[in-house]
Amino acid sequence: MPESSRIEAYANALLEVARVEGHLAEVEDELFRFARTFEGNDELRMALSDRALPADRRVAVVEELLGEKALQTSMALASFVVSSGRADEFSQIVDRFVELAAAERKQAIAEVRSAIPLDAGQIDRLREALNRATDKNVEVKVIVDPSVMGGIVATIGDIVIDGSVRHRLEQLKEQI
Amino acid sequence: MLGTLLLAAKAVEDVKAKNPILPEGKEILWASIAFVIVLSLLAWKAWPAVKAGLKARQDRIAGDLAKAEEARVEAESSLEDYRRQLADARTEAAGIIEAARQDAEHVRQERIAAIDGEIAELRARAAEDIRLATERAMSDLSTRVAVLSIELAEKVVEHNLDHDTQIALIENYINQVGSN
Numbered sequence A: 001m002p003e004s005s006r007i008e009a010y011a012n013a014l015l016e017v018a019r020v021e022g023h024l025a026e027v028e029d030e031l032f033r034f035a036r037t038f039e040g041n042d043e044l045r046m047a048l049s050d051r052a053l054p055a056d057r058r059v060a061v062v063e064e065l066l067g068e069k070a071l072q073t074s075m076a077l078a079s080f081v082v083s084s085g086r087a088d089e090f091s092q093i094v095d096r097f098v099e100l101a102a103a104e105r106k107q108a109i110a111e112v113r114s115a116i117p118l119d120a121g122q123i124d125r126l127r128e129a130l131n132r133a134t135d136k137n138v139e140v141k142v143i144v145d146p147s148v149m150g151g152i153v154a155t156i157g158d159i160v161i162d163g164s165v166r167h168r169l170e171q172l173k174e175q176i
Numbered sequence B: 001m002l003g004t005l006l007l008a009a010k011a012v013e014d015v016k017a018k019n020p021i022l023p024e025g026k027e028i029l030w031a032s033i034a035f036v037i038v039l040s041l042l043a044w045k046a047w048p049a050v051k052a053g054l055k056a057r058q059d060r061i062a063g064d065l066a067k068a069e070e071a072r073v074e075a076e077s078s079l080e081d082y083r084r085q086l087a088d089a090r091t092e093a094a095g096i097i098e099a100a101r102q103d104a105e106h107v108r109q110e111r112i113a114a115i116d117g118e119i120a121e122l123r124a125r126a127a128e129d130i131r132l133a134t135e136r137a138m139s140d141l142s143t144r145v146a147v148l149s150i151e152l153a154e155k156v157v158e159h160n161l162d163h164d165t166q167i168a169l170i171e172n173y174i175n176q177v178g179s180n
Helices: A005-023 A023-040 A044-050 A054-068 A072-082 A087-104 A119-136 A164-176 B002-016 B025-160 B163-179
Strands: A106-114 A139-146 A152-156 A159-162
Touching: A005 A072, A023 A044, A023 A054, A023 A072, A023 A087, A023 B163, A044 A054, A054 A159, A072 A087, A072 A152, A072 A164, A087 A106, A106 A119, A119 A139, A119 A152, A119 A159, A119 B163, A152 B163, A164 B025, B002 B025
Parallel strands: A106 A139
Antiparallel strands: A106 A152, A152 A159
């Protein structure tokens, strides 16, 4: 099966299970955050993608990481993907899952990276600002990423609105 | 002549009377007659042959002398030819040597010109290499200075980005995105 079809199938499976369990928004949010953690940690990614490692050991790692921090459904779905040997496609599956869920709500996902966590008021105002800027109904997913140093980077589909200090320093470096 | 002989005989007899070893007057007469006859016969028969022999010898010697003179002249001519050829050969050799010297000089000048060209080209290339290396070094230095400046700026920014500044940056971003 082609990779894109496989990712689509897994994403749909996650969406159906989350919807049936009645925790779609929470599962979506928890898996999205876990996917970002997974992306940013090479050691974790290599361990979970290592098919030579027994599946129960890989699942144990997922359970240890999510454990009490996430819903049982979120942990079960992450364990399912990892134990199926698709950990190397985990981020893509989760991203597609979040896109499908947002599309059902007629929303677009705005991946927002900030050096510090945003409070609810900031997230609401940011959503409204992004709605006006993109003329879409966006759902904000905040990722705390110290590498942006300061400010915010928002990615909605192919649109990137970069107001980070890191981006300004990069521009300054190019100008110099 | 006979009178002379008689007088001679008379004188001999006069002397004979005085010298016992002298012949008789008749003996002297007949001896003289025989001498004259023999002399006449020699002058008549032998002298032309002797004269012819002498003439032939003289002619042969003259011929030999002429031949010798001719040979000498020929030898002198050959010698002159030889000298002329030698002079020509020397002149030709000198010409060849001069031509070879001129060729060698020409080749030397050409080689010097070529080497001068090569040296000039090498110098130009070296100068260009130095210029490019200098430009590269300056560019690398500029890049390095830029990178160091940015790294320094990052550290300064990191230390100065307190929570209030972070909040201000986020608020500014939201306001700017919302206004666009």
